[in-house]
Amino acid sequence: MRDAVTSLIKNYDNTGRYLDRNALDALKSYFDTGVARVQAASVINGNAAAIVKQAGSRLFEDIPELIRPGGNAYTTRRYAACLRDMDYYLRYASYALVAGSMDVLDERVLQGLRETYNSLGVPIGPTVVGIQIMKEIVKEQVAEAGIEDTSFVDQPFDYMTRELSEQDV
Numbered sequence: 001m002r003d004a005v006t007s008l009i010k011n012y013d014n015t016g017r018y019l020d021r022n023a024l025d026a027l028k029s030y031f032d033t034g035v036a037r038v039q040a041a042s043v044i045n046g047n048a049a050a051i052v053k054q055a056g057s058r059l060f061e062d063i064p065e066l067i068r069p070g071g072n073a074y075t076t077r078r079y080a081a082c083l084r085d086m087d088y089y090l091r092y093a094s095y096a097l098v099a100g101s102m103d104v105l106d107e108r109v110l111q112g113l114r115e116t117y118n119s120l121g122v123p124i125g126p127t128v129v130g131i132q133i134m135k136e137i138v139k140e141q142v143a144e145a146g147i148e149d150t151s152f153v154d155q156p157f158d159y160m161t162r163e164l165s166e167q168d169v
Helices: 004-015 021-032 034-062 076-099 103-110 113-120 124-144 151-164
Strands: none
Touching (some): 034 151, 076 124, 076 151, 103 151, 113 124, 124 151
């Protein structure tokens, strides 16, 4: 797993270049948001169970067929698996927030996930909706914690959404 700094340096090193103005601007931006990133991760850590519970409630309210007989979250075991997966996405989103890099999401979450879900019959659409609901909840809580610019919170959630969404091949 790499963070924004090691990723940037690796890219420049691989091409044998010195850090240019774009690289320095990217580093400055990363460091300028560092405290807010750590605070956001702290908010997530302190409220993870409530965030997942609230997101699950909203998801099943928005897509009630998931918890009806025949739905993918029908039965206690499947319902719990859905919430477990949401917690998993939230935890890794917090890592990506702190790192300022989506590498951890690629390495630990997304590689092969769509194929696994498809083979198990897990619908991707509701998964994407759940991730977006968690993003909204996290942004609300981060704002309540006094962080004015919460735009950086979008990055890991939107990244997972894009990568999990159906793509034409």
